[in-house]
Amino acid sequence: MATSSSNQITIILFCLLSTIIFNSSSLVMCNSMMVHCDEKDESTLLKFKHEVTDPSGVLSSWSSDEVKDCCQWRGVHCDNITHRVTELHLPCDTIQSDEILDQDNEKWHCLTGEFDMSSLFDLEFLSYLDLSNNDFKTIKYDFNSIHNNKTCNDSSNIHYLDLAYNYHLFSDYNNMLHQISHLSSLKFLDLSGIDLYKETDWLQSLTSLSSLSELHLDDCSLKDINPSLQYANLTSLKVLSLVSNDFSSILPSWLFNLSHISYIDISKTSMHGQLPQTLPKFHQSIESLYLNDNDLDGPIPDWLGQLDQLQVLALSHNSFCGPISTILENLPPLLIELRLHSNFFTGTVSDKNFHLLSKLKILGLGSESLIFDFDPKWNPPFQLHVLALEYPGLKFPSWIYTQTSLKVLYIGNSRTSFQPLGKFWKFTAQLEVLNLINNSISADMSNVLLDSKHVMMLSNNLSGSVPRVSPKVTHLDLSYNNLSDISPFLCQKMKEKGNLETLFISDNALSGEIPNCWMNWRSLFQVNLRSNNLRGEIPHSIGSLSRLIFLDLEENNLSGEIPLSLKGCKNLRYLSLGKNAFSGVIPIWISKRIKIFQLGSNQFSGNISNEICRFYSLKILDLSDNRLSGRIPICMHNMTSMISPYASMDVFMVPSYSKYSRRSIAIFKSVPQSINGINSHDIGTLTLLESLDLSNNLFSGQIPQSMSGMSFLEVLNLSCNNFEGKIPLGTQLEGFTNLSYAGNPKLCGPPLTKLCPQDEKLPNEKQKREEDDDDDSSEVLIGVNIALAKLFDHHQEAPQVNYFD
Numbered sequence: 001m002a003t004s005s006s007n008q009i010t011i012i013l014f015c016l017l018s019t020i021i022f023n024s025s026s027l028v029m030c031n032s033m034m035v036h037c038d039e040k041d042e043s044t045l046l047k048f049k050h051e052v053t054d055p056s057g058v059l060s061s062w063s064s065d066e067v068k069d070c071c072q073w074r075g076v077h078c079d080n081i082t083h084r085v086t087e088l089h090l091p092c093d094t095i096q097s098d099e100i101l102d103q104d105n106e107k108w109h110c111l112t113g114e115f116d117m118s119s120l121f122d123l124e125f126l127s128y129l130d131l132s133n134n135d136f137k138t139i140k141y142d143f144n145s146i147h148n149n150k151t152c153n154d155s156s157n158i159h160y161l162d163l164a165y166n167y168h169l170f171s172d173y174n175n176m177l178h179q180i181s182h183l184s185s186l187k188f189l190d191l192s193g194i195d196l197y198k199e200t201d202w203l204q205s206l207t208s209l210s211s212l213s214e215l216h217l218d219d220c221s222l223k224d225i226n227p228s229l230q231y232a233n234l235t236s237l238k239v240l241s242l243v244s245n246d247f248s249s250i251l252p253s254w255l256f257n258l259s260h261i262s263y264i265d266i267s268k269t270s271m272h273g274q275l276p277q278t279l280p281k282f283h284q285s286i287e288s289l290y291l292n293d294n295d296l297d298g299p300i301p302d303w304l305g306q307l308d309q310l311q312v313l314a315l316s317h318n319s320f321c322g323p324i325s326t327i328l329e330n331l332p333p334l335l336i337e338l339r340l341h342s343n344f345f346t347g348t349v350s351d352k353n354f355h356l357l358s359k360l361k362i363l364g365l366g367s368e369s370l371i372f373d374f375d376p377k378w379n380p381p382f383q384l385h386v387l388a389l390e391y392p393g394l395k396f397p398s399w400i401y402t403q404t405s406l407k408v409l410y411i412g413n414s415r416t417s418f419q420p421l422g423k424f425w426k427f428t429a430q431l432e433v434l435n436l437i438n439n440s441i442s443a444d445m446s447n448v449l450l451d452s453k454h455v456m457m458l459s460n461n462l463s464g465s466v467p468r469v470s471p472k473v474t475h476l477d478l479s480y481n482n483l484s485d486i487s488p489f490l491c492q493k494m495k496e497k498g499n500l501e502t503l504f505i506s507d508n509a510l511s512g513e514i515p516n517c518w519m520n521w522r523s524l525f526q527v528n529l530r531s532n533n534l535r536g537e538i539p540h541s542i543g544s545l546s547r548l549i550f551l552d553l554e555e556n557n558l559s560g561e562i563p564l565s566l567k568g569c570k571n572l573r574y575l576s577l578g579k580n581a582f583s584g585v586i587p588i589w590i591s592k593r594i595k596i597f598q599l600g601s602n603q604f605s606g607n608i609s610n611e612i613c614r615f616y617s618l619k620i621l622d623l624s625d626n627r628l629s630g631r632i633p634i635c636m637h638n639m640t641s642m643i644s645p646y647a648s649m650d651v652f653m654v655p656s657y658s659k660y661s662r663r664s665i666a667i668f669k670s671v672p673q674s675i676n677g678i679n680s681h682d683i684g685t686l687t688l689l690e691s692l693d694l695s696n697n698l699f700s701g702q703i704p705q706s707m708s709g710m711s712f713l714e715v716l717n718l719s720c721n722n723f724e725g726k727i728p729l730g731t732q733l734e735g736f737t738n739l740s741y742a743g744n745p746k747l748c749g750p751p752l753t754k755l756c757p758q759d760e761k762l763p764n765e766k767q768k769r770e771e772d773d774d775d776d777s778s779e780v781l782i783g784v785n786i787a788l789a790k791l792f793d794h795h796q797e798a799p800q801v802n803y804f805d
Contacts, residue, residue: 056109087128114138256280274298305330366390543568
């Protein structure tokens with residue numbers, strides 16, 4: 001028995017040993033037969049890596065020393081059989097959150113620099129290239145030469161090309177789209193966010209791409225859409241997105257002759273005119289039609305009722321008119337999204353218009369001439385995710401309370417009192433976005449707890465103390481109300497850590513001192529308390545807001561010196577303390593990353609330290625109406641951000657994304673409230689106004705000659721000081737009007753009419769001619785003065801908000 005067991009064990013061990021030997025031999029054989037990526041492909045990829053700048057090591061695996069097979073490198077996809085490179089996936093992942101972000105900082109880790117894209121097509125089998133959302137500055141290319149180079153594979157292999165949102169991208173040529181048109185097999189193209197304003201023939205260039213099925217050219221500064229063209233040879237096109245361009249054109253005929261298209265988005269393109277009355281060629285294929293945020297007018301044609309496949313119809317924010325019944329009586333039952341608000345429709349909307357729309361998820365209704373007549377007991381057949389109602393009348397639409405899946409609610413221009421308010425506030429706890437603009441709520445908010453992630457309640461006549469918020473709230477905007485006390489809000493005791501990132505309570509009646517309770521709100525990115533009646537000093541605890549980017553306390557009654565604790569706000573980009581009574585010296589210890597620095601109309605004194613020239617990101621400097629003296633630092637010309645060739649780029653970016661809409665919903669149109677009086681919707685253009693304002697101080701001495709090198713400075717005001725001598729020669733400083741230098745009796749030279757001593761011997765005729773020229777331009781100068789006065793006026797209107805952006 002023992003012998004038998006021993007034999008069995010021997011047999012088992014033999015079998016195990018044989019299996020191990022066999023598997024080891026197989027592994028050695030497989031390794032010896034393994035196919036690595038092509039050497040030429042590897043060389044091309046390494047050349048690309050060498051050309052670009054990679055600050056965060058995205059391409060660190062691209063090394064034959066680290067990973068032998070380039071098919072295993074990050075972002076590289078190869079064919080399973082040939083092991084030739086077929087796809088490159090190298091988009092940059094940037095933060096997408098509901099907070100204000102510094103655009104340059106957002107992409108610090110992305111690929112940047114310049115490279116020759118045509119060399120990538122040495123990858124003979126490359127069909128997919130995604131370099132989107134990086135920060136490339138220059139791309140060189142010559143697709144035509146590749147197309148004609150018979151030693152290389154035809155560049156028509158490329159069927160997917162995505163370069164979108166490389167905001168700073170500059171092409172070596174002005175005909176990028178003409179070059180791309182040589183990629184004859186291209187099916188997907190996305191160049192969104194790239195400045196293509198010189199591409200006047202973009203449509204003609206792309207019509208040669210007969211295989212193109214998806215085209216995205218959003219926010220490309222395109223101007224010409226060729227409205228007279230009847231047909232565009234884009235026979236395969238299924239998706240067309242041209243959002244946020246400035247065509248300022250009538251609707252082009254060719255758009256309605258695309259017979260296979262299923263998705264059209266031409267929102268925010270300044271289109272005008274009327275919809276055609278004839279049935280479009282896409283009537284059997286169109287599923288999504290976005291025409292919102294334009295200047296379209298006229299009646300709605302009957303053919304909208306014949307679009308059987310239609311799931312999205314967005315006509316909001318136009319000037320369409322006529323009876324709304326034309327639309328509501330013919331809506332297809334597949335409809336998921338319907339936006340009709342902000343037009344001039346007439347007639348009555350009732351529950352009877354929606355009995356077939358059980359799939360509806362997004363709804364926008366309302367105009368001044370429209371009547372809402374819903375049965376108070378109506379229980380809709382749909383469950384909405386997003387609802388926008390404008391001018392809903394005197395009766396609160398109680399059917400809203402049946403929408404248990406609702407996540408975004410906007411109600412504007414309502415005359416209802418929202419009673420009972422307790423029930424309404426409780427309902428809003430299920431929302432992620434609550435947006436109430438210009439309503440008649442007239443509620444005391446002292447005992448209200450807000451529980452929606454994003455709360456915007458502008459111009460609603462709210463009173464009492466600032467309401468408390470739950471840890472769920474990240475964005476709170478209560479501007480343009482009558483709230484009087486911020487202390488209970490800031491100093492409230494919370495069981496959980498607060499997550500508030502944005503706090504806007506501008507243009508209210510807040511009074512008293514700012515409480516020293518900011519240490520409870522360390523997650524704040526933005527604080528705007530401008531245009532209130534706050535007094536006293538800035539509390540030291542504001543310095544605990546290490547994530548703070550934006551601080552606006554302008555137009556209050558605050559005083560004292562700027563607390564040194566603000567040095568803790570290391571990420572501060574925007575600081576506006578104008579129109580207060582602050583004193584002391586200019587706080588040159590503030591964050592060196594500051595971009596907009598406004599201390600005008602205070603009582604600051606002393607000199608401007610040379611340290612201010614270390615503010616390497618400064619774009620707008622306003623020190624006007626103070627008691628500053630001394631000379632302008634000679635180093636001012638070294639402030640390179642004020643002469644940046646990228647001056648047109650946004651200072652701040654406010655992305656907001658929601659899973660409840662097919663794309664972003666703009667809920668931060670009131671952010672920031674203003675910059676030196678500019679309304680919130682102009683924030684993106686501020687860096688065009690590279691600005692230096694030192695007016696109404698006691699500065700003396702000569703204007704430094706070095707300032708003539710600040711070639712991109714667009715606003716300069718040195719008026720009402722004690723400057724002396726000749727205004728430095730140079731196109732930059734001479735290009736400003738005499739208003740920039742007025743009130744300096746000892747200044748002389750152009751553009752002032754006062755001659756300098758060395759110039760007084762000019763011939764009388766020439767002197768008279770220069771004086772005549774100056775007189776001739778006086779009307780223009782007056783116009784410029786008025787424009788500048790409006791620019792720096794602090795009067796504001798409540799911002800308009802688009803909730804389906």
